[in-house]
Amino acid sequence: MSQPLGPFKLVTVNTAPERAYRLIGRVVEDVKDKYTIIHAGNAESIDKVKETVEAAQPNVLFTASMWTPEQAAEIIAIAKEIVPDLKTFSLPQGLQVDKGPDAVVKYIKENLPGLLE
Template identity: 75%
Template sequence: MAQPTPTGPYKLVTVNNAPDRARRLIGRVVEDVKGQYTIIHAANSATIEDVEKTVQEAQPDILFTASMWTPEESRQIIAIAKGVVPSLRTFSLPQGLQVAKGPDAVVEYIKENLPALLE
């Protein structure tokens, strides 16, 4: 039986003040879900101030806010991003997840929530 074709490609922008960590974690997610989804990590914005410019340049389908942002900051980031790309799908990691439970928990949390976001 033929493997189903992954859906996508989806262009992803992350908002994370540790860009290398964002790339590593998203790289793990992309590898783990490549049979279901084709996700391209197009860019990372390290600051809230850079979100508008990053989203304008990358024109992503999805935006993730990392767990270092407060819920209020995540809402602000999403509002800025949706001002540029109104159809943007967004996902916010719970504040403190990386610190409390480590990178494996972040990867698992994203993978658990991707189907609801993309389907």
């Protein structure tokens, strides 16, 4: 069996950090045979993105579904000033509210290969 890709250091931007850690924990567990992902931090607001990214130096950043596309773009721009080759992924606005946590986990897992490989 081949080694999992990674490790990838992930920072999430989510106003509900406990939910972010729980959902990402499910994803990490589900994909651990393919990818090694370390959830290195969470920024609870746009104001916290710079310090969180500077501290964690992630390879990957996810913006949660509570952000508008404009806010997600702003978050990504801030993060890329610090880590220019950062891989970024924005959940569609409202996904968590409309379809629940299982849909979020599924959506992330479906999109990981395109993001990480």
